[in-house]
Amino acid sequence: MASLGMEGNRCFLGWRLTCVFGSNRFFSASRDKTVLMWDLHGKVDPAQKFLGHHLIVTGLAVSPDCTQLLTGSRDNTLCKWDVESGQCVQSAAISRNLVTHLCWVPGESYVVQTSEDKVIRVWDTRGLQVSQALPMKQYIQMHCDVSADGNYCLTCSNGFGGQGCESTLWDLRQTRDKVCEYKGHTQTTASCVFLPAGTWGSPVLATSSHDCTVKVWEQSTGACLSNLFLDGAGPLSSLAACETSSILCASFKSGIHSLQMDSSQAPALQEVLSF
Structure with a gap:
């Protein structure tokens, strides 16, 4: 495995990491508002960059086939990315939805999201819309x-x-x-x-x-x-x-x-x- 260079320090100083089982790829979200894709057996530099959030990226979820990436941020926005091109293909914003974490539902097109507004949302990634919300909790999730x-x-x-x-x-x-x-x-x-x-x-x-x-x-x-x-x-x-x-x-x-x-x-x- 190639050792990560200075730019790779973002991976270890970043806010979130996620990977796909059976794949050499993993993704890191940094405090500098960027998301990077790395190849464990590739070059020292990141294999792809995902740029577009305005504040810290605090949630990462990648589809099981590794073709789509969903990111969430303190800018109240979720973005859906095409992994190969690095392009944002869709985004959705909800007021006060300060994302704390994202998790893909195995075998489905849905992603669960927690937030500082105490709401737990289930997103349908096909249209990037909230399909359901779980009952609000008293404390931040x-x-x-x-x-x-x-x-x-x-x-x-x-x-x-x-x-x-x-x-x-x-x-x-x-x-x-x-x-x-x-x-x-x-x-x-x-x-x-x-x-x-x-x-x-x-x-x-x-x-x-x-x-x-x-x-x-x-x-x-x-x-x-x-x-x-x-x-x-x-x-x-x-x-x-x-x-x-x-x-x-x-x-x-x-x-x-x-x-x-x-x-x-x-x-x-x-x-x-x-x-």
Whole structure:
């Protein structure tokens, strides 16, 4: 893999990253309002640039076939891009829709979006219109994820002192009300992800928080199965599910932590590496 040059520093100092499984391409959104596409086995320079947002780009979602890219920004705008040409083919703006995250629904033309206005929107990318909105939450929604089967959406909120700080499960097939809530963090829950099926025995999800903890939850009951405190890591900013028993956790103060499930007794997370 070619090592990224000075311009490539944007990738690591940027606001968001996303990739497509089975592809060598990944995308980075930077504080300089640009979005770049990189080839893991290509040149040092970015393979494509996407220019057009007026403020920080805070959401990235790429279609499963890697032909379309959807971006969201603090400029209240979503843009749909043609990946090959780098051209914006459509845009839509909603007042006060300060995007916090985007997630493509597997196998569908829909994208879920969270926002600082506390509304969770589901966009139809074919016409770049809101197809439905989930019931508004009391606190800002910071992050979202969609299950592998495309049926469920997970969001999480900001908060302090245990107020807010929850994650919420929604059924995208009927969006009248939440399915389950996961409460236990004492500060903003910054990231939430579905974990691959298998190792845990039942459907599970994970959350990370500014309170320096990572929690694993049973999806159906909301029971907390494991709680790991990363001492000295500072606020935890994001999670990525890897293998069935492996999770990557990014922190503000101590880089990235690799976590694994220890199944020798009860299911529990343990840190195995940091970098």
